[in-house]
Structure formats: structure tokens, C-alpha cells
Amino acid sequence: MYLSILIFPLLASFVSGFMGRKIGITGSHIITCTCLSISSLLATIAFYEVGICGSPVSVYLFNWVDSEFMNISWEFLFDQLTVSMFIPVLYISTLIHIYTTSYLAGDPHNQRFFSYLSLFTFFMLLLVSGANYFVMFIGWEGIGVVSYLLINYYFTRIQANKAAILALTMNRVGDMGLSIGFFAIFALFGSVDYSTIFSLAPFMNETAITIISLLLLMGAMAKSAQIPLHSWLPGSMEAPTPVSALLHAATLVTAGLYLLIRSSAILEFSPTALLIITLIGASTAFFAATCGLVQNDLKRIIAFSTISQLGYMVMAVGLSQYNVALMHVVNHAFFKALLFLGAGAVIHSFADEQDIRKMGGLIKFLPFTYTTMLVGSLSLLATPWLTGFYSKDLIIELAYGQYSFSGIYAYILGSLTAGLTAFYSFRLISLVFLTVPNGIKNVYLNSHESNFAVVIPLFILALFSILFGFVFSDLFVGVGSDFFANSIFINPNNISIIEAEFSLPLIIKLLPTLLSILGATSAIFLYHVYPDFIINLTDYALGKKIYTFLNGKYFFDVIYNYYIISAGLITGNTISKVLDRGVIELVGPYGLASVLENTANNIAKLDTGVITTYSLYITIGILSLVFLVFAPLLFDTSIISEFRLIVIYISALFFSLLPNLSNKH
Amino acid sequence: MSLRVIKLLFLLMNLSILLFLIGILGFILNRKNIILMIIAIEIMLLAVTLLVLISSFGFDDTIGQTFSIYIISIAGAESVIGLSILVAFYRLRGNISIRS
Numbered sequence: 001m002y003l004s005i006l007i008f009p010l011l012a013s014f015v016s017g018f019m020g021r022k023i024g025i026t027g028s029h030i031i032t033c034t035c036l037s038i039s040s041l042l043a044t045i046a047f048y049e050v051g052i053c054g055s056p057v058s059v060y061l062f063n064w065v066d067s068e069f070m071n072i073s074w075e076f077l078f079d080q081l082t083v084s085m086f087i088p089v090l091y092i093s094t095l096i097h098i099y100t101t102s103y104l105a106g107d108p109h110n111q112r113f114f115s116y117l118s119l120f121t122f123f124m125l126l127l128v129s130g131a132n133y134f135v136m137f138i139g140w141e142g143i144g145v146v147s148y149l150l151i152n153y154y155f156t157r158i159q160a161n162k163a164a165i166l167a168l169t170m171n172r173v174g175d176m177g178l179s180i181g182f183f184a185i186f187a188l189f190g191s192v193d194y195s196t197i198f199s200l201a202p203f204m205n206e207t208a209i210t211i212i213s214l215l216l217l218m219g220a221m222a223k224s225a226q227i228p229l230h231s232w233l234p235g236s237m238e239a240p241t242p243v244s245a246l247l248h249a250a251t252l253v254t255a256g257l258y259l260l261i262r263s264s265a266i267l268e269f270s271p272t273a274l275l276i277i278t279l280i281g282a283s284t285a286f287f288a289a290t291c292g293l294v295q296n297d298l299k300r301i302i303a304f305s306t307i308s309q310l311g312y313m314v315m316a317v318g319l320s321q322y323n324v325a326l327m328h329v330v331n332h333a334f335f336k337a338l339l340f341l342g343a344g345a346v347i348h349s350f351a352d353e354q355d356i357r358k359m360g361g362l363i364k365f366l367p368f369t370y371t372t373m374l375v376g377s378l379s380l381l382a383t384p385w386l387t388g389f390y391s392k393d394l395i396i397e398l399a400y401g402q403y404s405f406s407g408i409y410a411y412i413l414g415s416l417t418a419g420l421t422a423f424y425s426f427r428l429i430s431l432v433f434l435t436v437p438n439g440i441k442n443v444y445l446n447s448h449e450s451n452f453a454v455v456i457p458l459f460i461l462a463l464f465s466i467l468f469g470f471v472f473s474d475l476f477v478g479v480g481s482d483f484f485a486n487s488i489f490i491n492p493n494n495i496s497i498i499e500a501e502f503s504l505p506l507i508i509k510l511l512p513t514l515l516s517i518l519g520a521t522s523a524i525f526l527y528h529v530y531p532d533f534i535i536n537l538t539d540y541a542l543g544k545k546i547y548t549f550l551n552g553k554y555f556f557d558v559i560y561n562y563y564i565i566s567a568g569l570i571t572g573n574t575i576s577k578v579l580d581r582g583v584i585e586l587v588g589p590y591g592l593a594s595v596l597e598n599t600a601n602n603i604a605k606l607d608t609g610v611i612t613t614y615s616l617y618i619t620i621g622i623l624s625l626v627f628l629v630f631a632p633l634l635f636d637t638s639i640i641s642e643f644r645l646i647v648i649y650i651s652a653l654f655f656s657l658l659p660n661l662s663n664k665h
Numbered sequence: 666m667s668l669r670v671i672k673l674l675f676l677l678m679n680l681s682i683l684l685f686l687i688g689i690l691g692f693i694l695n696r697k698n699i700i701l702m703i704i705a706i707e708i709m710l711l712a713v714t715l716l717v718l719i720s721s722f723g724f725d726d727t728i729g730q731t732f733s734i735y736i737i738s739i740a741g742a743e744s745v746i747g748l749s750i751l752v753a754f755y756r757l758r759g760n761i762s763i764r765s
Contacts, residue, residue: 610696611702612692612694612695612696615692615693619689
């Protein structure tokens with residue numbers, strides 16, 4: 001059963017991809033949706049068995065690399081962490097498959113798209129269920145490749161090509177770090193199995209652990225769009241909306257988080273790495289929220305919101321509250337997928353317009369979509385007792401509960417981000433749904449609610465966005481919950497849930513919520529009731545500068561383009577010219593070949609065809625043999641020096657035959 | 666065997682080695698003339714025969730002297746064959762230069 005969870009999406013992908021012409025569009029819809037539904041059903045059973053009944057499963061298939069030095073096997077581990085990741089991945093994937101049947105109904109490449117989606121699901125499942133870092137890495141690379149394919153789905157659009165290449169290259173940076181991390185792990189532990197590594201981690205050198213943790217963090221930074229390596233995520237909004245919902249909000253970007261959570265037993269022994277992770281996470285959360293304030297593209301706002309929420313999760317990992325981070329991963333997957341799918345429904349029904357400045361007043365035309373978007377936004381900004389509240393609010397409280405520098409830093413930035421999140425979420429809501437209509441009349445006349453294939457996923461996701469946190473929070477993050485058993489390790493020194501729950505002042509606990517409410521109301525007020533203030537803001541020099549700075553995403557792209565990418569290209573060119581095509585080729589293939597060829601030529605030249613020359617060779621041969629035999633009589637040498645003589649003879653022969661480089665033809 | 670005879674034998678041995686050397690050098694250094702090559706081969710053969718003869722005389726061994734007579738007669742036959750091949754070759758090709 002456990003392997004079927006993985007196999008079904010793969011089979012669906014193969015059938016839809018390789019036999020798409022035979023089964024047709026409807027056939028691929030039916031097959032992929034059915035396979036994914038069965039898989040999610042099995043995942044639910046697995047969650048019950050492993051998670052709630054507490055019996056982790058390990059499936060060993062066969063050896064992969066089997067040498068004395070290194071043993072890697074195809075082994076799968078279904079523990080509490082894995083099945084908890086299964087739930088959002090498979091549920092959301094299934095819902096998005098259903099959603100896409102309607103969303104891409106007019107597209108000629110339906111089979112390809114569904115094949116990619118199912119393949120992505122398979123790789124994601126492989127990633128979360130591998131029992132060693134190498135199997136995980138296959139999934140990791142697989143989702144990278146499929147992400148490229150999906151961003152580049154409209155392959156005739158140059159923007160999509162660019163975004164796809166950006167995403168792939170930026171992920172390569174992280175993968176490089178991650179690979180080095182695996183090498184370091186193997187060098188230190190002699191194994192890449194989770195079980196071996198995690199049981200040995202407490203006894204290892206702390207510096208080595210720190211280096212490994214930072215290298216793993218590098219991989220996670222690229223995949224989960226943390227601050228230096230984040231800029232691929234907004235660009236990848238070129239993909240169709242279901243892709244944005246599945247990959248760039250709910251599942252792919254959480255792969256980095258999964259890596260960090262899975263490596264908890266390593267990270268916990270390196271306070272330095274945890275500090276850095278906290279700082280990066282908090283900074284990313286704040287940075288992305290401020291950028292999200294001024295975006296005008298409907299999907300880009302949500303993309304920046306995703307980066308911001310990922311920052312929260314990384315922050316929670318840095319505070320070593322892995323279970324809370326995982327809870328936020330799951331919760332965020334539900335409400336962010338909801339937001340994206342809602343946005344997709346809006347875009348679709350509004351003549352594919354994505355600019356929120358050209359929308360407005362859609363509440364009258366799309367009441368259901370408005371409701372779901374509102375639910376998603378409220379859940380996102382941690383309205384009490386909605387799903388987001390149980391994880392996001394807890395992360396901020398836990399940050400303060402650490403009573404440390406990084407904790408306070410995370411708390412301040414987290415609280416501010418909460419306010420900003422509320423602001424941009426409600427800016428989106430008011431600009432799209434509430435304000436006066438700013439679009440073209442025809443578009444409004446043609447706008448309509450979507451059909452059932454879109455409505456049902458939105459409805460289910462809205463239910464999850466409302467209820468999931470309430471139902472599962474005690475299981476995942478409750479005080480003293482042993483749900484995660486051995487799959488997550490939290491150093492007893494780092495447990496701060498008690499402080500966070502019982503010792504914080506009331507104002508500290510309420511501050512994020514108050515800021516959220518303030519942000520939400522001010523957004524509605526500023527964009528709906530009194531829009532002049534925002535409009536006039538750019539009349540001042542300072543306001544204009546701030547706007548430019550935020551709209552330029554802190555100029556990260558500019559810095560990359562002007563300094564890093566050009567320097568990288570120059571370095572690459574130099575290396576290619578000097579090393580690859582230069583030294584290595586001269587010494588390696590080209591040099592060796594030419595030396596052998598010239599030697600062969602020289603030897604061939606000895607064969608003159610003149611009989612007297614041969615007689616000369618024979619004579620010289622006999623003379624040298626005679627000399628060799630009688631040398632001991634002449635020089636009084638021992639056996640070793642005789643051997644030396646032979647060596648001298650042969651090497652002299654060799655050198656005499658070597659190509660004379662000066663008169664090479 | 667008196668000392669004078671032994672000294673004479675050594676002298677003759679040196680002579681035969683010298684002859685052999687002359688034969689070899691004549692064979693190697695000669696580039697054109699095939700008749701000279703045959704002569705050089707004959708010189709080498711006769712030098713070796715002389716060596717055989719001298720050593721058998723030194724050892725008082727008549728078998729060696731008998732064999733040297735065989736060798737001489739076979740050498741005569743061989744050179745006859747070589748020369749007749751040359752003559753036939755000349756008739757066929759018109760020259761007997763080694764450099765074709």
C-alpha cells in the first residue's frame with residue numbers, strides 16, 4: 001500500500017505522457033484524477049496508521065550503490081513526518097488536477113500538462129519518503145526538472161523561457177551547496193542513511209555539523225526561496241495558475257523546509273546554524289512582505305506572500321520548533337493553494353487580466369470566488385481560530401519565548417510582517433473585489449463564476465483553510481504532543497513551547513493579531529474609502545524612492561544582473577578556455593593522442609623497406625644482447641644493476657623513439 | 666700443443682672475427698650493389714667457417730673440420746643459387762638495383 005502511494009502518480013504520468021494521443025484529453029483527465037484520488041485515499045490511511053496509530057513503516061527495495069566503501073539502497077521511510085507531508089501534497093495535487101481539467105480546458109496540450117503534474121507529485125512523494133539523502137535528492141532534482149518544464153509550459157513565450165531558466169539556474173546554486181553537504185555528510189558519517197546519521201550526530205564535531213547544516217541550508221534556501229536565492233519564485237508566476245498553486249505555493253517550495261525539518265537531528269547540534277537560519281527566515285519574511293505591498297500583478301502578490309510565509313517557516317526551524325514549522329507548511333499549503341486557485345478563477349473569468357489595478361468591484365460578479373479568497377486571506381493573516389492562526393501566531397510567540405537575540409529579532413520582524421501581510425492581502429481583496437470597477441465593460445459582462453471542476457476544489461480548500469488548524473493543531477503542535485515521536489528531534493534545551501504558551505505577557509501575545517487587524521483595516525480604508533493618500537504618496541521624493549525600492553524588490557535582481565551574473569559568465573568563459581579546452585585537453589585527450597601518434601609514426605619510419613637497414617637492426621640487437629649478457633663480466637655488477645641496465649636499455653629505446661617536438665610535421 | 670701454435674690460433678681467431686666484422690659492415694653500409702651484398706654474406710659465412718675450423722683444430726676435434734668442409738661446399742652451392750637468381754632477376758627486370 002505504501003509503495004502504491006508513490007506508484008499511482010508515476011503510472012498516471014506515464015499513461016498521460018506517453019499514451020496521450022491514444023487516450024485523448026478526457027482520458028488523461030480521468031486517469032490522472034483517478035490515480036491521484038486513489039493515492040490520496042491511501043495517504044489518508046497511511047496517515048491514520050503511521051501518524052495516529054504511531055507505527056512508522058520502512059520499505060526496503062534493493063541496493064542501489066553497493067560497494068564496501070559506500071552503501072546506498074532504495075529504501076523508503078514512512079514516518080510521522082513523511083505522512084504529514086503526504087497529506088498536503090496529495091490532497092492539493094488531487095484538487096489541482098480536478099481544477100485543471102476545467103482551467104486548461106481550451107489548451108491543446110492537456111495530456112502533457114497532466115503528465116507533468118502527476119510526475120511532479122510522484123517526485124515530491126519520492127522526496128518526502130526516501131530513507132536516505134540520495135533517494136531524497138532524486139526527488140529533489142526531479143521536482144526541479146518538472147518545475148522547469150511546468151514554468152516553461154507555454155514554451156513559445158520568451159518570458160516563460162526566461163523565468164524557467166532563472167528558476168533552474170537559481171536552484172542549481174542551492175543544489176551545488178546541497179551536494180557538497182551530502183559529500184560532507186558522507187565524509188563525516190560514512191553513510192547517507194537518515195538512521196545512521198541521526199544516531200551519530202550527537203557525537204560529532206560541532207564545527208563539522210555547523211558546516212553541514214549551512215550547506216543543507218543553502219539547498220533549502222534555493223528551493224524555499226529564502227533571501228539571497230529568492231528571485232526565481234516571483235518570476236515563475238509565468239506558469240499557468242494551477243502550477244503556481246501546486247508547485248510555487250503548496251508543495252515544491254516546502255521541499256526545502258522538509259529537508260531542514262528532516263535534518264532536525266543534525267541542526268539541533270549546531271546553535272550557530274540555527275541562529276543563521278532564524279535570521280535568514282525572519283529577514284526573508286519581512287523583505288517579501290514589504291515587496292508584496294507594491295506589486296500590481298495578482299499572482300505576484302501571492303508569490304511574495306508565499307516567500308514571506310516560507311520565511312516564517314524557516315524562522316520556526318531556526319527557533320528549533322520543527323513541528324510548528326511543519327504545521328505551518330501544511331496550513332500554508334492549504335490556504336495558499338486556495339488563494340492561488342481563487343486568483344486563477346478570477347483571472348480566468350476576467351479575460352486573463354492579471355493587473356489588479358484594472359479590476360475592482362468583482363464581488364458582485366464572483367461572489368463565491370470572493371468568499372474563498374477572503375477565507376484564504378483571513379487564514380493567511382492568522383485571524384484567530386482559522387487555520388493559519390494555529391501555526392503563524394504560534395511561531396511569533398515561540399520567537400519571543402526563546403528570550404534570545406535571534407528570538408527577539410524574529411519576533412519583531414515577524415510581528416511587523418504579520419501587519420504587512422494583512423495589509424497586502426486586503427489590498428488585493430479591496431482592489432480586486434471591493435473598489436469601483438476599473439476594467440472594460442465587456443469584460444465585466446462576460447465574467448462569470450467558474451464551473452464545478454473549479455468550484456469544488458475551492459470549496460474543499462476553503463473548508464481546510466478554516467478547519468484544519470483547529471482540528472489538527474493539538475496533534476501537531478500541542479504542548480506535550482508526542483505525535484512526531486522519533487521523526488523530529490528537538491534538543492531539550494531548545495524547547496520553548498511552555499514559555500510561549502504560559503509565560504508571555506498578554507500584549508506580546510496579542511501584538512501580531514492587533515497588527516494584523518490594523519493592517520487589514522488600514523488597507524481597506526486606504527484603498528477603498530480614502531485612496532487619495534496612497535495616490536499622493538508618490539508625489540513626495542521620499543515616497544517615490546521607497547516605492548521604487550520596494551517595487552524593484554530591493555534591487556536584488558539588478559545587483560545579480562550587473563555584478564554576479566556577468567562575473568560568473570566571465571569566469572565561466574575563462575575556465576572553459578583555459579582549463580577545459582586548454583590545459584586539460586592539451587594534457588589529456590589531445591596530448592596523449594598526439595604523443596602516441598607521433599611515437600607510432602617514428603616507429604613506423606624505422607620500417608624503411610631497405611634490407612640493409614634491417615641487418616643493421618639485427619646487428620645492433622645482437623650487440624646489445626651480447627653486451628647485456630657479458631656486462632657483469634665487464635663491470636662487475638650485481639643482479640639489480642643488471643635489471644637497471646635493462647631498464648636503461650628500454651627507456652633509451654623509448655626516448656629515442658619519442659616524437660621530436662621541434663621537427664614535427 | 667706448443668705456445669707458438671696457440672698464439673697462432675688466437676691470431677687466426679682474431680682474423681676470422683675481423684673478417685666477420687668486414688662482412689657485416691659490408692652488408693650494412695652497402696646500399697646499392699646486390700652482388701657486393703652476396704660477397705659480404707659469403708665473407709661472413711667463410712669467417713664463421715674459419716672460426717669453426719680453428720676451434721676444432723684447437724680442440725683436436727676432427728668432426729668440426731669435417732663440418733667446415735660441409736659448410737664450404739654448401740656455401741658454394743648457396744652462392745651459386747644466389748647468383749643464378751640474380752641472373753634470372755636481371756633478365757626479368759632489366760636491373761639488379763636494391764632500390765626499387
